[in-house]
Structure formats: structure tokens, C-alpha cells
Amino acid sequence: MATVWIPSLMRSLTHGVEKVTVPGSTLGEILDNLDKAYPGLKNRLYEEGRITPHITVVVDGEMGIQGLWYPVREQSEIHFLPVISGGIDLD
Amino acid sequence: MSKLENPIQEELSKEKPKYKVIGTRPIRHDGTDKVTGRAIYGADVKISGLLHGKILRSPHAHARIRSIDVSRALALPGVKAVVTAQDLPPVADKIEELGEGAINIKYLQENILAREKVLYKGHAVAGVAAINPHIAEEALALIEVDYEVLPPVLGVRQAMREDAPLLHPDLKTKSLGEKTDKVSNIAQHIQYKLGDPEKGFQEADFVIEREFTTSTVHQGYIEPHNATALWNADGNLTVWCSTQGAFMAQRQLSDVLQIPVSKIKVIPAEIGGGFGGKIPIYLEPVAALLSRKTGRPVKIVMSRTEVFEGTGPTPASYIKVKMGVKRDGRIVAAQAYLAYEAGAYPGSPINPGCMCIFAPYNIPNVLIDGYDVVVNKPKTAAYRAPGATNAAFASETVIDEICEQLGMDPLQFRLLNGAKEGDRKADGLPYPRIGYLETVEAAMKHEHYQTPLKGPNRGRGVASGYWFNVGLQSSAIISVNADGTVSLVEGSTDIGGTRTSVAMQAAEVLGIAAEDVRPVVGDTDSVGYTDVTGGSRVTFATGWAAYEAAQDVKRQMIERAAKIWGVSPEEVTSVEGVFQLSKDPEKRMTFKELAAQLSKTGGPVVGRATVAPRGVGGAFATHIVDVEVDPETGKVQILRYTAVQDAGKAIHPSYVEGQMQGGVAQGIGWALNEEYFYTPDGRMANASFLDYRMPTCLDLPMIDTVIVEVPNPGHPFGVRGVGEVPIVPPAAAIANAIYRAVGVRMRHLPMSPGRVLEEILKKNQKS
Numbered sequence: 001m002a003t004v005w006i007p008s009l010m011r012s013l014t015h016g017v018e019k020v021t022v023p024g025s026t027l028g029e030i031l032d033n034l035d036k037a038y039p040g041l042k043n044r045l046y047e048e049g050r051i052t053p054h055i056t057v058v059v060d061g062e063m064g065i066q067g068l069w070y071p072v073r074e075q076s077e078i079h080f081l082p083v084i085s086g087g088i089d090l091d
Numbered sequence: 092m093s094k095l096e097n098p099i100q101e102e103l104s105k106e107k108p109k110y111k112v113i114g115t116r117p118i119r120h121d122g123t124d125k126v127t128g129r130a131i132y133g134a135d136v137k138i139s140g141l142l143h144g145k146i147l148r149s150p151h152a153h154a155r156i157r158s159i160d161v162s163r164a165l166a167l168p169g170v171k172a173v174v175t176a177q178d179l180p181p182v183a184d185k186i187e188e189l190g191e192g193a194i195n196i197k198y199l200q201e202n203i204l205a206r207e208k209v210l211y212k213g214h215a216v217a218g219v220a221a222i223n224p225h226i227a228e229e230a231l232a233l234i235e236v237d238y239e240v241l242p243p244v245l246g247v248r249q250a251m252r253e254d255a256p257l258l259h260p261d262l263k264t265k266s267l268g269e270k271t272d273k274v275s276n277i278a279q280h281i282q283y284k285l286g287d288p289e290k291g292f293q294e295a296d297f298v299i300e301r302e303f304t305t306s307t308v309h310q311g312y313i314e315p316h317n318a319t320a321l322w323n324a325d326g327n328l329t330v331w332c333s334t335q336g337a338f339m340a341q342r343q344l345s346d347v348l349q350i351p352v353s354k355i356k357v358i359p360a361e362i363g364g365g366f367g368g369k370i371p372i373y374l375e376p377v378a379a380l381l382s383r384k385t386g387r388p389v390k391i392v393m394s395r396t397e398v399f400e401g402t403g404p405t406p407a408s409y410i411k412v413k414m415g416v417k418r419d420g421r422i423v424a425a426q427a428y429l430a431y432e433a434g435a436y437p438g439s440p441i442n443p444g445c446m447c448i449f450a451p452y453n454i455p456n457v458l459i460d461g462y463d464v465v466v467n468k469p470k471t472a473a474y475r476a477p478g479a480t481n482a483a484f485a486s487e488t489v490i491d492e493i494c495e496q497l498g499m500d501p502l503q504f505r506l507l508n509g510a511k512e513g514d515r516k517a518d519g520l521p522y523p524r525i526g527y528l529e530t531v532e533a534a535m536k537h538e539h540y541q542t543p544l545k546g547p548n549r550g551r552g553v554a555s556g557y558w559f560n561v562g563l564q565s566s567a568i569i570s571v572n573a574d575g576t577v578s579l580v581e582g583s584t585d586i587g588g589t590r591t592s593v594a595m596q597a598a599e600v601l602g603i604a605a606e607d608v609r610p611v612v613g614d615t616d617s618v619g620y621t622d623v624t625g626g627s628r629v630t631f632a633t634g635w636a637a638y639e640a641a642q643d644v645k646r647q648m649i650e651r652a653a654k655i656w657g658v659s660p661e662e663v664t665s666v667e668g669v670f671q672l673s674k675d676p677e678k679r680m681t682f683k684e685l686a687a688q689l690s691k692t693g694g695p696v697v698g699r700a701t702v703a704p705r706g707v708g709g710a711f712a713t714h715i716v717d718v719e720v721d722p723e724t725g726k727v728q729i730l731r732y733t734a735v736q737d738a739g740k741a742i743h744p745s746y747v748e749g750q751m752q753g754g755v756a757q758g759i760g761w762a763l764n765e766e767y768f769y770t771p772d773g774r775m776a777n778a779s780f781l782d783y784r785m786p787t788c789l790d791l792p793m794i795d796t797v798i799v800e801v802p803n804p805g806h807p808f809g810v811r812g813v814g815e816v817p818i819v820p821p822a823a824a825i826a827n828a829i830y831r832a833v834g835v836r837m838r839h840l841p842m843s844p845g846r847v848l849e850e851i852l853k854k855n856q857k858s
Contacts, residue, residue, distance in 0.1 A: 005519045008284035008458075009267040018284075044269060053186050054265065058520060062705045063562075081518055082267060082281045082442050084561070 002030055002076040006041075010080075013040045027057065028068030030078060045080060056083045111667060112598045113808055116745045117605040119591045121361075133317035133333040133360040134392050141319070142171055144381050144391035145227035146374070147217040147234050148401055149209035152243035152467040152773025153256065156207060156216070156236060163233040164219060169226035172384035173234065174377060175217045176206040180349040184261075196346045198436040202470050203347055203376045209238070210258055210435035211469050212774045213400025218377035220389045243467035243773035247409050247430045250276040250466045258435065258465045278437030279463035283445055283517040291424025291456030295415025298424075299492050302411050303485040305840040306766035307432070309404040310474045311757070311785050314363025316402060319390040320378035328379055329356045335369045335584055336623030341615050347376045358614040359584045366586075366757070367473025368403055370623050399778040403472025404767065406432040406439045410485040412448070416493050422508050424456040425449050429482060431463060434470040439463045440478030443559075446518060447819070448482035450557035451505070451527055451711060453514040467773050473625060475754060476558040476815035480761060480822055484840055487554040487823030491830065501553050501827070502535045505713070509555075526737030526801030526811075527711035531555070533799050534713040539733040548720050549730065552828030555713045556819025560812035561626030562704045566619030567636035569597060569644050571696040575683025577601065577644070579610040581633050582621025587753075587814055588746040589629040595742050596634040596808060600641035602668025603682050619701050627710065627812020630742055631803075636702045638807050643698030651692050652685055706805015710812055712736040714755070714820040718828040725848030727763055727829060733795040734820075739803040739811030751817040752794040758821025760786040766841050 001021040006014045014020060020037065024030035035042035045051060050066070057065040058079040059072060072078065124130040161173040184197045200206075205214045217234050221227035244250040244258065255276055264271045266280045292298055318332040328350065334340045337357040345352045362369065374391045381389040393401065408431045415424040427448050431439035445461040494501040509528045515521050534540055534553065544551045568580045581593055594608035601608075621633065645665055652670040653660040662673050670685055672678035689696055717730040734751045741747040764784040768776040777783045802809025826837045835850035 007267050008282045009269065009280075011284075044267065047186075055267065061520065061523065063707070079519055080267075081520075082279075084442055084446075 001074065002072050002078055004030065004034060004078045007080050010041060010044055013044070014038045024072055026068065027059065027065060027070040027072055030072055031068070054083055056081050110599055111602070112595050112605050113740065113742055114744065115605070116743060117591065117595070119588050120594065120610055121585065121590055130361040132314060132363055133319065133331055136319045136331045136360065136390060138319065138321065138388040140387045142220040142222060142381070142385055142387050142389045143224040143227050144218055144220045144378055144389045145224065145231055146215045146377065146391065146397065146401070147219070147231045148397070149205065149212060149214040149216055151209055151238055151240050152212045152245070153241040153258070154209050154238040155241060156205060156209060157239055158237045159217060160235040161217065163235065164230040167226065167230045167233060169222045170219060170230045171222070171387070172220045172381050173217060173230070174204070174380040174384065176204040178380050179204060179347065179376070182346070182349060195437070199343060200347045202436055203373065211467050213397065213469060214435065215373070215377065215401060218381055218391070220381040220385055244276065245467060245769055245773055247407060247432045247464045247466060250464045251430060251462065258467065262437070262465065276465045277462055278433060278465055279441065281442055281445060281461045283457065283459040285515060285517050285519060286456035288424050288426055288456045288458040292415040295423050296418045297496065298413060298415045299489055300411065300413035301485070301489050301492070301838060302409070303838045305408045305481045305484065307404050307407045307468060308474070308761050308765045309399055309767070309783065310364070310366035310368040312364030312366060312368060315393040315395060315398045316369065316373055317390070317392040318374035318378045319388060320375065320382045321388040322379055322383040324386065327354050327356065329358065330375050330379065331358045331360055332375055333362050333369055334359050335362065335365045335367070335586065335625055336621070337584065337615050338582065338620050339370060339623045340372050340375060343372045344375055344379065347372070348379060356614060356616050359612060362584050362586055364586065365624070366475045367477055367625055370625055371403055371472050373402055395780060396778040399783065400775055401469060403434065403470050405474035405477060406434070406471045408432065408481045410481060412485045412489045414489050414493060416497070420497055420499050420504055420507050422452055422454045425454045426458045427460070427486070429459070429461045431461070431478065431481070432466045432468060432471065433463050434468045435465060436470045437463055437465060439471050440473065442478070443476070444478030444482040446516070446559060447476070447479035447557050448486050449517055451510055451555045452508045453510045457517040459517050475757060475818040479556060479558055479819045480758065483554065483556045483819045484822040484826065487820065488826045488836065491552070491827040492836070502531050502540070505531045505555055523708065524801065524804050525709060525711065526799055527555070529799045529801050530711050530713040530735045530737050533797050534715055534733070534735045537715065537733055537735070537797060539715050539731060539795065544717050546719065548722055548832050549717065550828045550831030550833070551715065551717050552824045552826065552831060553713065553715050554820035554823035554827060555711065556816055557709060557711050558627065558812070558816040558819060559709045560631065560707050561628045562632050562707045563622035563626065563628055564701065564703045565621045565633040565636040566701045567593070567633065567640040567699070568618060569637070569640045569698040571644060571648070571686050571689060573687055573690065575603070575686040576607040576609060577603070579608050579637060580613040580618045581610060581637060582613055582618040583629040583633040584612055584624045586624055587750055588743065589624070589633065592630040592742040592746055593634045593637045597637040597641040599808070600638055600645060601682060602665065627814040631707065631806055631810045631812050632702060632704050634742065634810060635704050635806060636700045639700030639702060640698040643700060644696055647696045647698065648682070648685055651689060651696065652680060654692055655688065704805070706803065708739050708803025708805055708811040710737055710816040712816045712820055714824045716821070716824045716828050718825060718832055720829055720832045720847060722833060722851055725844035725846070725851060727825065727842065727847060729759060729790070729792055731792055733797065734817055735797040735799060736813065736817060737799045737801050737811060738813045739806065740800055740809035741798050742808065742810060744798060747798055747813050748796040750814045751796045754815070754817025755794045755821055756786060756791055758818045759791060759825065762822040762825040762840060762842055764841050764843055
């Protein structure tokens with residue numbers, strides 16, 4: 001199962017847990033299963049049916065993953081980080 | 092040490108690729124035009140029927156606009172049109188993705204022309220087009236704006252107070268998807284937490300905690316912003332401007348004017364510096380609106396004062412750093428609180444600051460809190476490694492104090508704690524192959540560090556820095572000419588010699604000379620989408636696009652050679668620009684010979700590529716500086732400076748060295764002199780280069796450079812970005828040198844003579 005690192009500002013939803021293992025072969029499946037285990041997480045990660053533009057998803061070190069179809073491996077590591085702003089863009 | 096030496100030695104002993112073009116120093120393709128003054132910049136644009144625009148700007152830092160009366164201005168002979176925010180289409184309070192980040196369209200539009208409130212002195216209120224700039228300027232004085240002046244908020248800590256005047260009546264703090272209900276000036280709170288910081292501090296043998304402040308600083312690019320717009324009768328808009336990204340300017344124009352990107356063509360002129368400050372648009376939509384009203388092209392060029400007051404500087408900040416260390420020198424816990432001024436609208440570089448503050452070190456327990464705070468100053472923009480210099484000033488000077496308490500050499504301390512492949516950053520991500528330790532080792536071995544510094548009031552400081560670099564998207568097209576040269580069209584505006592560094596990567600693939608590649612920066616109609624020149628990405632990503640486009644050309648050229656020889660392409664090889672038949676080495680053609688035959692063998696060859704590369708490699712730098720401080724005046728003289736940096740692979744070493752020297756020069760200015768002086772009512776009191784003191788050649792010694800090459804495994808040639816990280820360490824290195832010279836710890840930027848003297852006098856009083 002993939003390992004999902006929970007951002008510290010969302011750990012209130014995972015009872016303080018920093019890392020969780022989640023089944024799923026795509027990013028979308030991982031997010032659905034994550035929300036089943038810890039209700040409310042998806043609501044924080046989504047906006048208007050897509051991953052909120054305030055968050056960048058990192059899968060195995062690949063930054064800026066947006067597609068829910070993105071393949072996830074058994075040993076994958078997933079992070080949700082604040083989007084880089086004020087640097088190369090204009091947030 | 093012994094544990095660290097092996098992997099580095101192992102890396103060094105590996106056979107390095109042999110390149111013919113990469114790593115050489117050809118003359119830049121645009122060099123002649125630049126040094127002879129023939130290069131065309133935005134202000135040089137001349138079109139038949141051109142009108143000249145000027146911008147009316149707010150005299151107040153914070154005020155409500157009750158009304159704007161433009162009738163007297165319109166009545167002035169020679170005035171052709173006046174526009175205000177009422178001429179802009181209404182937009183929703185909506186977040187749009189833009190590049191890797193996000194943008195609130197409403198804020199973007201309000202920063203172009205203020206609608207209900209002005210939020211900083213210099214905020215644009217109206218635009219005028221006239222037959223010459225003098226009449227346009229005269230007309231500005233005839234526009235009557237009725238303001239209700241409001242109290243300004245000019246500092247980040249003041250703005251965070253419960254009772255602070257609010258800039259935006261609807262701004263609520265976002266915390267990674269969670270939004271509070273409370274309205275405040277705090278736009279965003281971010282946090283990174285790794286391990287158990289509380290426990291880590293308990294385990295530490297000693298803990299140091301310090302507070303820091305930095306002032307607002309401008310990029311100081313030599314060419315002011317400019318824009319010329321022609322809104323044609325067919326509804327198509329063409330804009331010539333000085334921008335770090337034609338496609339980004341096109342998308343912003345589309346968002347602000349609410350017209351499709353297909354109706355907008357942006358032609359990037361040569362750019363006289365940007366450093367991040369020419370990513371946002373300012374004048375372009377106003378020129379466009381004026382052109383639509385008049386049916387004529389309109390050009391607007393800012394004055395230097397407008398650049399200071401009306402464009403995006405880098406933020407002032409408040410930073411608190413706490414670090415816990417064991418007696419053996421190991422850092423066991425680190426905590427940081429960073430509050431950055433966003434300016435009038437949300438969007439300071441707080442996240443990059445948080446990402447970079449402890450990045451050079453492998454620390455098991457970390458807590459970082461960052462706050463993005465709006466104040467009545469211009470909306471901040473990117474500035475070379477945005478947010479990282481402020482952060483490193485704090486963390487790297489605390490580390491110097493730790494080293495002093497430990498009695499440990501500061502570079503030895505960095506070797507002991509430095510991050511390497513596999514170590515996790517505060518955001519939890521593991522590092523790929525990085526070259527931080529190699530920069531520290533190179534600094535330690537450097538003759539500068541090995542030579543004792545002698546003399547009174549002299550001191551040597553060191554500091555390290557990190558910038559993560561970015562990839563994003565790039566495109567390139569290569570056409571083969573009949574004489575064996577190639578034309579390369581790429582979409583990245585060239586600020587630091589990237590035409591050449593991109594062209595060299597194509598040349599290496601094709602086996603031709605760099606001079607045989609003719610690189611051109613395309614407009615939005617002539618090349619595929621390309622993200623901004625920023626994030627130290629161009630040589631990495633656009634270079635990669637050129638590499639792929641060249642591979643495409645090479646494949647097609649092999650097919651042509653095969654066609655000529657009547658064999659299959661698999662039977663043809665291409666090595667260093669020579670095509671050869673595998674089974675008959677006598678049959679060979681150079682690239683030039685084959686190029687001459689293209690028209691008879693199927694027509695032109697054009698290669699193309701678009702890339703969105705993922706293998707970005709972060710960059711580290713370690714700097715050494717010697718200073719002498721005048722104890723009577725507090726003036727700091729830089730005696731010697733050496734910058735060491737991991738470039739991955741230096742495509743054109745001279746340009747890497749130039750970036751390193753440029754970053755250091757700007758870092759020295761930021762460290763010692765540069766700052767916005769504000770009056771209590773929020774006016775910038777030094778809005779000219781006469782009073783905003785940037786370093787000149789008289790202030791700087793020769794800046795020595797050492798390029799370390801630890802190839803980035805995520806790039807075909809091992810490239811890492813090089814443009815930004817050299818501005819990160821200077822302020823901290825100089826602060827550490829000042830301490831070692833005169834025994835005072837500086838905790839505010841800039842460390843101008845008055846502030847240094849004040850600290851010296853305080854120290855003398857105590858002693």
C-alpha cells in the first residue's frame with residue numbers, strides 16, 4: 001500500500017498521525033480511501049471537484065501531480081504540500 | 092568525516108561524459124546587439140499612429156475612492172482617452188491556476204486599476220492616452236479623485252494585531268484548505284512539521300532562539316516596465332512588453348480583460364533585467380484599454396519612481412529561529428516562525444522561505460510556521476530565490492552563534508549536519524542526489540578559507556543557502572538551414588544568457604558548433620507554450636526542450652541519409668555531427684553536407700519538442716566573505732568574497748559565474764544598504780536610485796567563483812538551475828563576518844552604517 005504523509009495542519013483529522021498507508025492504484029483511489037479512513041480530508045484537498053489549486057500533490061518526488069488518474073505503486077510515497085507562490089507565480 | 096568522504100570520492104572517480112560544446116564558453120548570440128545598443132527593448136517600439144500613456148497613481152497608502160471625475164482631463168487638447176477600473180470587465184472572486192501556482196483574478200485586476208480602495212501609495216487609479224507624453228502627464232493633474240483617507244498598516248507585526256486596520260473586508264486566513272471565519276490581514280498560514288520538535292529540544296544540550304527583521308527591497312532591474320498595445324478593429328490584441336514570460340503575460344491579460352488567449356498575441360521585447368519582478372503585468376491591460384478606446388496603438392513607460400512605488404518589491408519580514416544542538420555539534424531540533432509582508436494583496440514568498448530556511452541541514456525534528464500578511468505597500472513580486480534570503484539571514488546567523496558556543500569551525504559544523512541524498516527536508520520529501528556537502532568541502536579547501544585574515548576590525552563569515560529550482564513547461568522548434576546551420580525558436584525570454592545555454596544543448600546533440608545555432612525568443616504565436624523565465628528553470632527545462640527538438644532533427648537527418656544511401660535508418664549512425672553508414676564507414680556525410688541535400692530528398696527538416704520535466708535538481712551554495720568595519724562610522728567594506736555553488740553541469744561556465752557574481756552583488760546590496768524608507772503615512776521616501784542605495788562597482792571587490800558539478804540525475808546533461816541560489820547566503824555571511832570583525836550580532840537587514848554603529852555603541856556601553 002502507498003504511504004501518505006499527512007500535512008501537519010491536517011493531522012487533527014488523523015488524530016495526530018504523520019504517515020498512513022492507503023490502498024489504491026491511482027491518486028483518485030488513494031484520496032477516496034483516505035477520506036473513508038479519515039473523513040473530512042478530501043474536503044480539505046478538493047475544491048470544485050478537483051484538487052484545490054492551493055495544494056500541490058507530490059507522488060514519489062514528482063511535484064505538481066494534478067490528475068486523479070495518476071498511477072500509484074505499492075511502495076509509492078505521497079505528499080500534499082502548499083503550492084509554491086509568490087516566487088515563480090502570483091498567488 | 093570518514094563516512095562522508097567515500098560517496099563523494101566515489102562520485103568523483105566516475106568517468107565524466109565528454110562533451111564538445113557543453114562546458115565551453117562561446118560568445119553569446121545576442122552579444123553584439125546588446126553591446127552596440129541595437130537590441131530592441133520595449134521602450135524602443137514605434138508604430139504608426141502611436142499614442143503615449145501615463146498612469147495616475149494614488150497619493151495615499153490606504154483610502155477609499157469616493158469618486159473619480161475625468162471630464163477636465165478629457166477636455167484637454169491632445170488627450171484621446173482616459174480609463175479607470177470602470178472600463179475593466181467585472182470578474183469573480185475566483186482562484187485560477189496559473190503555471191504551478193494559483194491566482195485570485197479579482198486581486199490581479201484590482202492591482203492593475205484600483206476599484207473601490209487604493210491600498211498603497213502608487214496604486215494605479217486611472218490611465219490617460221494623449222498625442223505625446225507631456226500632454227498625458229498634464230492630463231493626470233486634471234483628474235479629480237475624491238478619497239476618504241484611511242489609516243495605513245505598514246509593518247507585518249502591526250498588521251497581524253487584532254486591532255489592525257483591515258485592508259480587505261473579506262480576507263480570511265487559509266490554512267491548507269481550511270479557512271477561518273475571522274476576517275484579518277493574515278491571508279495564509281502554512282506549517283511544516285517533521286518528527287517531534289518538542290522532544291528534540293528537550294534532548295538538546297543547549298538551545299538558541301533569536302528574532303530578526305528585514306526591510307522591503309526592490310529588484311532594481313535597470314529597465315523600467317513598459318508596454319505597447321494595439322487592440323485591432325478585428326478584436327485581436329497585440330502587446331509588446333518587457334516580460335519574463337510572454338505566455339504568462341498573455342494569460343494574465345486574458346484573465347484581467349476577460350478575453351480568450353487566442354485573441355491576444357504577446358511579443359516579448361529584449362528585457363533589461365527582471366529577477367522575478369517582471370512576471371506580473373501592470374501596464375499591459377491599461378495600454379490595451381486605452382488602445383481599444385482610441386483605435387490606436389498606445390505605449391506606456393514607467394519612470395523609476397513608478398517602478399519603486401507601483402511594482403512588486405520583495406517583502407519585509409519578521410522571523411524567529413530556535414535551534415537545539417548536542418555538545419557534539421549535531422542539530423537535534425529546529426523551529427522557525429516567519430511572517431512575510433505580501434503587500435496589498437495576498438501572495439508573499441512565505442512558502443519558499445519556509446521551504447528553504449533549514450534546507451541545507453539534516454534535522455530530525457523541525458517545526459516551521461509561515462504567515463502571509465497583507466500591508467499597505469505594493470503587492471510583492473518574486474525576487475531571485477524569493478523568500479530564501481530573509482530566511483537564510485536568520486537561520487545561518489543562529490548557526491554561527493551555535494558554532495561560536497561550540498568552539499567549532501562553521502564549515503566543519505556544516506559538514507557534520509549537512510543534508511545529503513535520502514535525508515528528509517522539513518516538508519517530508521527525501522532529497523535526491525544533491526551537492527551541498529561538496530560545496531562545503533570546496534569552500535573549506537579554497538585558498539580564501541585557508542588564508543588567515545589579519546588586521547583590526549576585520550572578520551570572516553561563511554553561510555550556506557538553498558533554492559529548490561523548478562521545471563514547469565517549455566517548447567522549442569529547430570529548423571535546419573541549407574548551409575548546415577539551424578534556427579532555434581524557444582519561448583523563454585532571455586535575461587541571463589539563456590539563448591546561448593539553450594542553443595548549446597541543441598548543438599551538443601546535433602554535433603555542430605554553438606555558433607551554428609541561431610536562437611530566437613518567439614512570441615506567443617510562433618512557439619509552443621512556455622512558462623516564465625523564473626525559478627532558475629530555463630537552462631534546465633527549455634534546454635531540455637532544445638535537447639529533445641535536436642533529437643527529433645537528428646532522427647529525421649538519419650532518415651534522409653538512409654534515403655540517399657538506399658538503406659534503412661537503423662544502418663546509419665550519427666556521431667558528433669557526422670552521419671555514417673555502419674557497414675561501409677567510407678560512406679559518410681557531415682551535418683552541413685546533408686543539410687545541403689534536404690531540398691532534393693523530401694524537403695525541410697524541422698524538429699520540435701514540448702517538455703514538462705520532473706527531474707528538477709535543487710541547488711546549494713556556500714559563501715565566504717571577509718569584511719572590515721569602520722568602528723567610528725559603522726561602514727562595512729567587503730574585502731574579499733568567494734562563492735561556491737553546485738551547478739549540476741555548467742553548460743556555459745562564464746554565464747554560471749556571471750549568475751553567481753550577480754547574485755552576490757545583489758545580496759551585498761540587500762545586506763548593507765538597500766531598503767524602502769517609509770514615512771508614517773506610508774509614502775516611500777527614497778524612490779530614486781539616488782536615495783535607494785544599490786551597490787556600484789566601487790562598493791564591490793572581484794567576486795571569486797567556484798563551480799562544483801554534482802550532476803542532476805534528472806536532466807540529460809545534469810543541469811541544475813543556477814540563477815537564484817547565489818543571492819541566498821550573502822546577507823548571513825556578511826552578518827557573521829561583521830560579528831567576527833567587531834563583536835556585534837546584526838539581526839536586521841540592511842546592516843547599514845547607522846545600524847552597525849548603533850550596535851557597536853551598545854556593546855561599548857555594556858563593556
